[in-house]
Amino acid sequence: MNSFMTENETTYQKLTPNDTWTSQSMVDIPVRAVNFGDGLFETMVFDHGEIRFFDKHIKRLYEGMGVLGLKSENIDPKELLHFLRKNYPDILLRVRWNVVRAGKGKYTPERNEVIQNLQLSEFKTASAVKGSADVSLKIQLFPTPWSRFKTLNSLPYVLANLERTERGLDEIILLDNRGFVSEAGSSNVFWVKDEVIYTPSLSCSCINGIGRQAILDQLTKKSIPFQEGEYKISELETSDQIFVSNCTGISYLGRFQRRRLDTRPLDFLKLIFH
Structure with missing residues (x-):
């Protein structure tokens, strides 16, 4: 099993659209992420119950998934926001949301479903x-x-x-x-x-x-x-x-x-x- 210890404080993974977000101390690296960098990410700020500029993040992510041919119906932004509100209601977080093409294959993808993971860490504002x-x-x-x-x-x-x-x-x-x-x-x-x-x-x-x-x-x-x-x-x-x-x-x-x-x-x- 190819795994790595995340540098972030808390990591969650979601292998299929029907899965729930599951906490992981070690994360299975999606094959296509390693071999081809075949995916997208959004780095966001979760600020006490809200993701800053969430509509803009989602719009950009959907557009990127369209360019890469990934199934946009595989992600659920409302579910993600609900998950963060439920588990981290009063915390300021840096959230990295990775959306990677699932499956193996070589240059030609075998499928267009996605694997998702979240990397949550302490938010640090930009240097003035x-x-x-x-x-x-x-x-x-x-x-x-x-x-x-x-x-x-x-x-x-x-x-x-x-x-x-x-x-x-x-x-x-x-x-x-x-x-x-x-x-x-x-x-x-x-x-x-x-x-x-x-x-x-x-x-x-x-x-x-x-x-x-x-x-x-x-x-x-x-x-x-x-x-x-x-x-x-x-x-x-x-x-x-x-x-x-x-x-x-x-x-x-x-x-x-x-x-x-x-x-x-x-x-x-x-x-x-x-």
Whole structure:
């Protein structure tokens, strides 16, 4: 049996849609997850009875399952939320929800049902400031039909963050294969210039982050000027502020390359992740 000891505090698994979530001290690794990275995941925040931005997470997951040809009827978001409310009613948690194609096979799948597991751990909010950042010298992102989703095949981000630690950085910025700014090592990237907020469009092979969606919704609601587009690194080099965001919150960059940046939080973004 191929198993691993989870690094998270608590893990649950659901082998078929009709199963209940079962606590596991060791988890059977789905064959297709190991062999092909054949699945998706959502990292979410469970905040005292609610999953932040749950509708956005579910929409992205369903869209990703459609691209991978996985059976969307195999997952039950309401059941998942009920399970967390029942077992962790007053706790703030980081929830990773893995949805993996079931069965064996080689490159050609034998079936499209899914195996699910949950990895629950203590939630830690994003650092308010990340001291230093630079552009990756090794990793570029390439467009695929699944670029905007969070898949189990995450080697570009693993290697980018390995480079980040080797270079002693707090954040790393990734470009796409054409040289346009794409995203950060585990976050979407935004910058402020002349009171306008900019962020790469999804055409730059970045993930359609839930935090990104929430920020753009807030900017629209507050009538704050913003632009999505394809931008060269020179735009970051001349910006007033740079911040990165994922579901855990917003972090401002203290320095990009050798240039110091303003890290004062933007008032209209403060309440999005609370």
